[in-house]
Amino acid sequence: MDATGGKRGEQQTADEEHACCKVVEGKLALPYQYFAGRVGSRFIISLRDGKRILGVRCDACGRVFVPPRQTCERCFSDLSEKWVELSDTGEIVNFTVVRYEDRHLPRKPPFVLALIRLRGADTPMAHIVEGVAPENVRIGMNVRAVFADKTTNCILDIDHFEPV
Amino acid sequence: MAEFFGATVEDVFKTQDARFRAEDAKGVDAVVAYDITGEGGGRWRVTVRDSRAVTEKVTGSDFGAFTTKITTDAETFIGVTVGKIDGTAAFTSGRVKIEGDMKIVALLPRLFTKYSPPSRGVSARDIIATFPERFRPEAAKGLDAAIGYNLAGEGGGQWTAVVKDGRLEMREGLAENLTVNQTVGARDYVDLMLGKLDPMVAIGAGRLRITGDMEVAKVLPKLFRKYEPKEVERGPELIVLKKTISVGMRFSTGPVMGRFLEGLKGRKIFANVCPSCGRRQLPPREVCAVCRCRAGEFVEVGPEGVLVNVEICYYASPDPLTGETRETPYGTSNILLDGCRGTETFWHYIKREDLFDVKRGSRVRPVWAESRTGSVHDIKYFEMVR
Numbered sequence: 001m002d003a004t005g006g007k008r009g010e011q012q013t014a015d016e017e018h019a020c021c022k023v024v025e026g027k028l029a030l031p032y033q034y035f036a037g038r039v040g041s042r043f044i045i046s047l048r049d050g051k052r053i054l055g056v057r058c059d060a061c062g063r064v065f066v067p068p069r070q071t072c073e074r075c076f077s078d079l080s081e082k083w084v085e086l087s088d089t090g091e092i093v094n095f096t097v098v099r100y101e102d103r104h105l106p107r108k109p110p111f112v113l114a115l116i117r118l119r120g121a122d123t124p125m126a127h128i129v130e131g132v133a134p135e136n137v138r139i140g141m142n143v144r145a146v147f148a149d150k151t152t153n154c155i156l157d158i159d160h161f162e163p164v
Numbered sequence: 165m166a167e168f169f170g171a172t173v174e175d176v177f178k179t180q181d182a183r184f185r186a187e188d189a190k191g192v193d194a195v196v197a198y199d200i201t202g203e204g205g206g207r208w209r210v211t212v213r214d215s216r217a218v219t220e221k222v223t224g225s226d227f228g229a230f231t232t233k234i235t236t237d238a239e240t241f242i243g244v245t246v247g248k249i250d251g252t253a254a255f256t257s258g259r260v261k262i263e264g265d266m267k268i269v270a271l272l273p274r275l276f277t278k279y280s281p282p283s284r285g286v287s288a289r290d291i292i293a294t295f296p297e298r299f300r301p302e303a304a305k306g307l308d309a310a311i312g313y314n315l316a317g318e319g320g321g322q323w324t325a326v327v328k329d330g331r332l333e334m335r336e337g338l339a340e341n342l343t344v345n346q347t348v349g350a351r352d353y354v355d356l357m358l359g360k361l362d363p364m365v366a367i368g369a370g371r372l373r374i375t376g377d378m379e380v381a382k383v384l385p386k387l388f389r390k391y392e393p394k395e396v397e398r399g400p401e402l403i404v405l406k407k408t409i410s411v412g413m414r415f416s417t418g419p420v421m422g423r424f425l426e427g428l429k430g431r432k433i434f435a436n437v438c439p440s441c442g443r444r445q446l447p448p449r450e451v452c453a454v455c456r457c458r459a460g461e462f463v464e465v466g467p468e469g470v471l472v473n474v475e476i477c478y479y480a481s482p483d484p485l486t487g488e489t490r491e492t493p494y495g496t497s498n499i500l501l502d503g504c505r506g507t508e509t510f511w512h513y514i515k516r517e518d519l520f521d522v523k524r525g526s527r528v529r530p531v532w533a534e535s536r537t538g539s540v541h542d543i544k545y546f547e548m549v550r
Contacts, residue, residue, distance in 0.1 A: 020422035022538060026413035029488070036403040044403050104409070153403055 039070045039080050047157040051147045053086045055121055066121040067155070088145040089164055090118035097134040106156060112137050116161055127155070131162035166204025168242040170281035173200050176245050177208045177219050183276045183316050184217035185347070192275065194268045197222070197230040204238035212275060232264040245279050252478045267520040270493055274370055277316050280351025287319025288350035291357050291391055292334070298388040301330040307387075309343035309380050313353075320350025327387065344376040344384065357391045362406075368489070420450045423462060428542035431532050433466045433501060435508065444508045446501065466501035468529045468549065472509050473498040474522055495519045499528060499546060513545035522548055 036044055039056070046052045055066035056079040063072070070080045095114035098105060112134050115124035129143060143161040151157050166172065177198075189212055198208040207222035209230070227233065236244075240259045243249030254260045262269055292313065304327050311325040324339040325332060338345065348356070352371050355361035366372035374381050417425060420436065424447045427434040435444040438452035438459045445452065445459060452459045474497045480489045495514035504510070514522055515531065522528070528546040536542035 017419035017423075020417075020419045020426050022417040022422045022425055024415040024417060024425075024539065026415055028409075028411045028413060030409045031489075032407055032409065034405045034407060036405070038400070038402065041401060041403040045401055153405060 037070065039068050042083075043068050044153060044155070044157060047147070047155075048151045048153065051088075053088060053118060053145065053158075054083050055086050055118075056080070056082045057084045058082065063122040064120060065123050066118055066125055084120070086121055087119040089142060090116045090121065090161075092129065092137065092139055092141045092143060093117050093124050094139060095129065095137050097137075110134050114143070114161070116143055125155075127158060128160040129162070130160040166238060168204065168239045169246050169248050171242050171246060171279070173204055173206055173238050173241060175281070176242065176279050177210075177221070179279060179317060180208075180210060180219040180276060181217050183279065183349070184212075185275060185277060186215040188274045189215050189217070192268075192271065194231040194265070195229065196268060196272070197227040197233040198241075199227075199233065199235040200238050200241050201235065202237040202239070205241075217275070230264060232262065232266070232268045234269070235261040235263070246281060247278070270520075277347070277349045278352065278371055280317050280349050286354060286358075286393055288315045288353045289319050289321060291354060292321075292323050294391060295325060295334055295388065296332060298391065299332040300387060300389060301332075303383070303386045304330050304332070307380070307383070309377075310339045310341060311380070311384065312338045312342040312345035314338060314345060314347040315350040315353045316347075317350040320353070332387075342376055344374065344381045346381075347373040347375075358393060368491070418450065420448045420459075422538075424448050425538040425540070425542075427462075427464075428540070429536045429538045431467070431536075431542075432464050433510070433530070434462045435465045435501075435504065437461045437463055444504050446504060446508055446510045463503065465503035466510075466530070468527060469499040469501035469504070469510070469546075471497050471514075471522055471524055471526045471528055472500050473524065474514060476519060493519065495522070497522070497528075497546065512540075512543055515545045515547040518548045 043054055046054045053066065054068060055064050056068040057064045058072040058075065058077050058079055059082065060075045060077045061072065063074070064084060064086070065072075065079065066086055068079070068083070070078065072079055092114045093116070095112055097110050098107075098113055099110050101109050107128060112129040112132070113126060114129045114137070116127055116129075117124040129137060130146075132141075142164040144164050145158045146160050146162055148157050148159040192212050194212050196210045196212075198210070200206055200208070207227065209220050209222050209227055211218045211220075236254070236259060240249055240254050244251045244254055244260070251260070255262065292315075308328050309326075311327065313323045313325070315321060315323075322336070322338045324335045324337065324342065326335060326339070348366065348371060352361055352366060356363060356366060356372065361371075363372060367374070424434050433446070434448060435446040436448035436459045437444055438455055438457065439461065440455040440457050441452065443452060443454060444463065444465065446465065448459070448462065450458065474495055476493050476495045477490075478493050480492050483490055494516065495518075496511060497514050498509035498511055500509050512530070514528070527549040529549050530543040531545055531547050533542050533544050
């Protein structure tokens with residue numbers, strides 16, 4: 001015992017140090033609620049129930065937004081009732097190949113995540129491209145939406161896009 | 165009387181005694197005085213004694229003797245009661261004032277089921293009435309059980325579903341020998357049936373209580389086809405997704421923290437000492453945080469100590485080691501273990517039962533887990549030495 005009541009220990013040897021190293025498993029679980037909003041809800045519902053892709057058009061600047069949004073990012077017009085229907089085909093304007101695996105990802109790697117501008121739209125949307133090897137994907141490639149058999153009430157009601 | 169959030173203060177107190185849960189009030193002896201100010205306010209006194217609750221309106225200005233007095237305005241009172249205003253936030257912002265014994269306030273949600281404003285849609289009674297048509301005899305094969313539904317509040321009541329030989333018989337009231345009993349507010353029951361309230365959340369919050377044979381309780385959802393409301397709510401469908409982000413993590417302890425955890429396995433608490441300034445670090449770290457030199461020597465401290473600071477948490481937050489949301493209130497504290505000085509404190513949980521009794525300077529000791537694995541949970545919590 002030392003003067004303050006604690007028992008004196010010893011310096012650790014390298015082997016003892018090694019034996020003491022541990023790994024502690026942890027988990028962070030964060031429950032949350034996502035609200036798609038009025039405009040977002042209608043977009044998803046028309047994918048789900050009608051297999052139709054809706055966007056909104058800004059009358060003031062003429063741009064067509066897909067996915068739809070409530071307010072035009074340029075002129076702040078209210079777009080919530082300015083619905084237009086888009087084609088289910090479009091072109092790849094950019095893409096990346098996802099090569100790591102994590103459970104939040106929608107597919108096993110490698111898979112192609114592309115920005116696709118639908119015919120008639122001014123903004124691209126991100127989605128999965130299948131039916132083509134990652135090394136053969138090109139910017140400018142024409143693709144068509146393939147709808148999911150089973151709904152998940154989210155953007156994955158379009159299952160993926162595939163080359164036309 | 166002024167109405168807030170679809171209810172008046174009078175509505176809440178009128179149903180107070182009916183919402184009382186005697187089984188949770190054993191040993192509770194308290195008088196809670198409510199001074200509800202402003203428009204729609206008034207004064208009430210709720211006495212809980214001998215497993216009974218009596219609610220009275222106070223007409224004069226004198227409440228008489230009380231254990232706890234709660235002062236707030238009518239809107240805040242109803243908002244907190246129906247869950248539209250956060251109680252803790254209302255308290256910390258001064259909109260709710262509490263005099264006397266705080267312990268009773270923490271107990272109140274367990275003593276009384278939650279008040280639900282009168283339902284405008286389907287009632288619990290309506291849903292109970294659909295039991296016979298939703299019953300699935302094929303799922304009840306070989307089951308012989310009496311299942312109680314104790315649904316308090318507007319639109320509620322008490323029923324027993326008697327299931328035998330693949331048949332269902334509904335009876336009013338709760339049978340003597342229930343196999344399973346479910347106690348829940350009528351409005352919460354409706355929300356559970358409509359999928360608006362998660363059963364695990366309801367159980368965790370003490371709003372749904374299931375007692376009796378848990379094996380039978382588990383098969384209950386299979387006995388009935390899902391309840392489908394006949395009237396579809398008006399207005400466009402809106403999409404709300406309930407999700408959980410779950411991230412797996414691994415912490416590497418290194419040799420110093422590892423030695424500390426190894427010590428806990430053998431019911432020993434180790435600090436390490438800075439060779440330069442003599443500080444003890446708890447839990448031990450590789451380097452002295454002040455002198456920035458290697459701190460190698462281990463000394464055993466405690467296991468008893470003195471509380472330096474106590475914090476009571478009312479907001480549930482996920483435990484980073486398990487991902488589970490902790491039950492509130494829980495208490496954490498800084499403990500100066502025997503052999504440590506000054507700010508060389510150790511952080512851990514305080515035993516729930518001691519939460520409102522401990523003070524700065526209280527002497528505490530660790531309660532060790534039965535099976536210890538070299539984890540910080542090898543100490544369950546610290547308890548008061550009485």
